[in-house]
Amino acid sequence: MLVMEASSVFDAFDKDGDGKVSASELRCGLGSTLGEDVSEEDAAALLAAVDANGDGLLDQEEFSRLAGGAQEEDDLIKGRCLMEAFGMYASSSSTMITPASLRRTLSRLGSHELGVEECRAMICRFDLDGDGVLSFDEFRVMMMA
DSSP states (O other), X not given: OHHHHHHHHHHHXXXXXXXXXXXXXXXXXXXXXXXXXXXXXXXHHHHHHHOTTOSSSBOHHHHHHXXXXXXXXXXXXXXXXXHHHHHHHSOTTSSSBOHHHHHHHHHHTTOOOOOHHHHHHHHHTTOTTOSSSBOHHHHHHHHHO
């Protein structure tokens, strides 16, 4: 399914149907996709960054790398944001979210006052290994649920 979707996206960018995407086609396709103009310079720089064979055009494989790179960047940004959020809740003395650290952070964020037992119950829902605290991996699962 993913290969078929990538092929469909490639075909949508390849306006002249020659099996290659030029800087002009890339610019138009990105403009349609993003809903804003992309400069010729930006399109050319983007194309050059993934043009492995140096022909000034993107074939299906090069285009797929371009699309995959955007997904990897999104994943990296999401991971960084999750790490920052986890750091807000984690105990200063460990790299885990404890009932006390959850209570303290929720209180700072203006949430109504919760007791430690209520925070323990919240943690319990996603505490996959049963140790009473949330690791980063458990926090990630919770945030993606």
